[in-house]
Amino acid sequence: MTTPVFVGLDIGSSRTKVAVIGADRGVLGHAVRKSGTDFTATAATCLDESLEMAGRGRGGIAGAMSTGYGRANVAFVTTQSRTEIGCLSRFGRERFHEAITIIDIGGQDNKVIKLDGEGRRASFKMNRKCAAGTGAFLEEMSLRLDIPIEAMDALARESTEMVKLGSYCTVFSATEVLENIRHGKKVPDIVKGLFYSVIKRVIEMDSHDGQVVMTGGVVAHNPYIVEMAGEMAGRPVVLPEFPQLAGAIGAALYALDEADSSGIRNNISAGENDG
């Protein structure tokens, strides 16, 4: 028999992420798409794709939780929501059993979240009203440089002499990039400079306690950023499995918690043996 599943939907400003987990908390299915202009339709597509991957239908959903910018746009599956900060904390608490600092780089927001040794959220910070250090910054630069965003990681790794960009501001940084192009700097060195700029903005937001963990779409697609962050922070930085899905998995875990607290899961568990 198939056992019911728990769904987390993270409708971000740039991408919609859906994760399906089983009662054993393992990830059974997932999907990521551009959020686009119709959050509800995108979420529905991602939901069905991830359920299919999990070998389930919508009828198998025992609980669902939404998060992210469009968290109120998925009433077709759930009206329960938590903030991204809450969901990332829940993800961190599940995967790490020590004090951690989660650095999440999203399309529009950066977050630095600190959990204590018991997994309690000690504090959090979000970026101010500024795209510096976010995925939006890299997307803008990818357009300006006419380099596909997915090609940036490999390019940055080729750098031999990184270009340093000094400005906070995306617009000013773009001017600096143009200036460097005019001076004949190599593209890989400029791209690495862009990565450095993103990391610097995020690392500088707060101090870091315990194990540093990075999540979000930017690091999922550009793992070199995590390596560079480790060098900058002078300590190893962990990239967990499913970094882009961290918020969605956290939301799914909350859905499972809710089922636990309301007794639904006990009823489910009585009939499950393949979870």
Place this chain on the structure above:
Amino acid sequence: MAEEKKTIRKKIQAADTMNRIMADYFHELNDAAATGKRKVAWCTSVGPAELLQALGFAVHFPENHAAMLGATRMSTDLIPAANAIGYSPDICSYLTADIGAYLKGITPLAKAYPGIQSVPKPDVLVYNTNQCRDVQDWMAWYSKKLGVPSIGITSPKNVNDVTDAHIDDVTRQIEALIPTLEGIAGVKLDMDRLRETVDLSRECTELWRQVLETAKAAPAPLTFFDGTIHMGPAVVLRGTQRAIDYYKILLAELEQRIRDGVGAVDGESSRIYWEGMPVWGRLRQHSELFANLKSTVLASTYCSSWIFPAFDGNDPIRSMAKAYLELFIVRSDRYKEKYIQGMIEKFRIDGIIYHDAKTCPYNSNSRYGLPGRVEAETGIPSLVISGDLNDLRLISDEQTKTNIEAFIEQIAEGR
């Protein structure tokens, strides 16, 4: 966390009375300017209003007018007019909104109070830089534009303990204003009238303190957002019997709420302190956001800044100087930290929200490490939100909402 629920806000019945006395105040001010029967003084919010009242001036408060521009969400369209004449978008958005409104010939008074066309033309402009330097620059612009004198007090700032030397300084500065003001008013200062005015101010602010302290009750009968509206008479009518009469009515209603166990927010589950300016154009949204989270923002530095225990009719000018100096905004971080810690204890606060208002550094106390020091001392968590008092271009509603929801989640999880 539940989302997008319809919130029913509980009306404070006394609001109708307040609206009436505020309307009377604005009409009297308008009449004074229109008929010339009384001279009009413009005064910064904690300027020497008592002295002006005692000399018979009708007193207009530009900061109150600017807050109205913010609350009516007119300010964002007006600020660029001031930017265009050289007043930066980075400086006080009260100043830029108010000057912008003047340049465009617009005032929210015209809509709210039929018969009023414009702000009352001043005969004199009086400032106290205890708020900030911007108030002096603000009055300076009108002084040049309207050809009226701008005079005032240059206040000490970052004061740890208010000493006799500080009080002597400001006392002398207040005294130095008197001959000029007497000349404009056409009367000599009647010291008995000044004593009476200062005593009335003292009584008004004492009642205002009692009103705010009803929020010590759990559930709290009023919120910070209510306070920002109901402080109107304490700002513009201190020194008058009308303000005193109003706060007696308001206090009675709030005390009745306490007896009845009625909270401003149903199911109050967390108690929040607000440090910094309100976001005037978002009062309703913020009020509803917190109410939906069953969280009461119940105490604030801002509303409490109109409590002046120092006023004393027996020594009117010196006590005015002391009152204007003891203000939170005039004080050092060391003082501010102790003050906030006292408020946390008094109101049994679960979390502090610091509003970092982009254009108001003087009322943004999150920029020199203060939140971290208060948190280390008290263990009470805090959140800094970026925003502004009047310039809505500087606000990200979604970021604010996410931050506040995550903060209330954190408080709930910490229990």
